[in-house]
Amino acid sequence: MAHSEKSTVTRTVAKEAPGSKTAGTGRRAAGRKAARATTPExxxxxxxxxxxxxxxxxxxxxxxxxxxxxxxEAEIDMRLFGSP
Incomplete structure (x- = not known):
């Protein structure tokens, strides 16, 4: 008889500090923050x-x-800055 196991994957989400500027803004703010941190080089x-x-x-x-x-260039800018 075959034995199957189910695995459960959990996802950890970082919590924003209360009062932080990006609290509650989700992924979009994180993407914009990353874009500002990227130098032209x-x-x-x-x-x-x-x-x-x-x-x-x-x-x-x-x-x-x-x-x-x-x-x-288009792909990287989309990744860094979001929609054109």
Whole structure:
């Protein structure tokens, strides 16, 4: 007879300190806070890495470096700053 086990996954959520500026604002505020903490140099590095991965996925074929960069820039900015 087969024996199956159920596993329970719990999620821990950090609590905001009472009176903090981001208390009760959820993920959106955390995303904006992260965006302000990112320097232009860090953003550039993130874009460069993402562009490389995009080029790698397409096998580095063709002359699409600018397209790869622009796609990566849009993806990173969306992650850092939210909706365009």
């Amino acid at each position: 860090e953003r550039h590095g993130l874009i460069a890495e993402a562009a490389y991965l995009i080029a790698e996925q397409r096998g580095f074929q063709g002359e699409a470096a600018l397209d790869d960069w622009l796609q990566a």
